Amino acid sequence: MTLARRNNTFSSLPSLFDRFLNEGLMDWNNLNYSTTDTTIPAVNVKEDEDKYSIEVAAPGMKKDDFDVKLENDMLTISSEKKEEDEKSEEGFTRKEFSYQSFQRSFTLPEGHILSDKISAKYNDGILHIELPKRDEVKPQPARSIKIS
Numbered sequence: 001m002t003l004a005r006r007n008n009t010f011s012s013l014p015s016l017f018d019r020f021l022n023e024g025l026m027d028w029n030n031l032n033y034s035t036t037d038t039t040i041p042a043v044n045v046k047e048d049e050d051k052y053s054i055e056v057a058a059p060g061m062k063k064d065d066f067d068v069k070l071e072n073d074m075l076t077i078s079s080e081k082k083e084e085d086e087k088s089e090e091g092f093t094r095k096e097f098s099y100q101s102f103q104r105s106f107t108l109p110e111g112h113i114l115s116d117k118i119s120a121k122y123n124d125g126i127l128h129i130e131l132p133k134r135d136e137v138k139p140q141p142a143r144s145i146k147i148s
Helices: 016-022 028-032
Strands: 043-047 051-057 066-071 074-089 092-107 119-123 126-132
Touching (some): 066 126
Antiparallel strands (some): 066 074
C-alpha cells in the first residue's frame, strides 16, 4: 500500500464535500421557497364534524394583501405585495423595492361545502378560513332500526 501526501496549498478552500455538509445544499428548510426566492406560507388544514378549517401563516401582511376565491370546488388563496422605498441624501438617491407573491389552491370535496357560508379573517399573522359542511355530509348519530 502506498501512502500519498496531500498538498495543503489550498487548505483554506473548502472542499466540495465540506460545502455540501456546511452550506446547506440539502437544507430541507429551503423546500418551501418558490422559484422567485419568496416564501410559500405554511398551511394547516383541519376537519371536524361541522367544517373544514384552513390556517395560512403569513406574518407581516395585511388582510387587504390576500385574495381568496372559490371556483368550481377549487379554493385559491393568493397574495401579491409590492413595496418601494426611495431616499435622497446629499445628491445620492437610494431606491429599494421588493415583490412577493404566492398562490395556494385546494380542491374541495364536491358538494360538501356551503359555499355561501365560507368566512375568512386575518389575525396575528394567520389567515383563518372556515368552510362549513352541508348537513347531509355531516356524520349522523347512530340510530336504532326497529325490526318488524
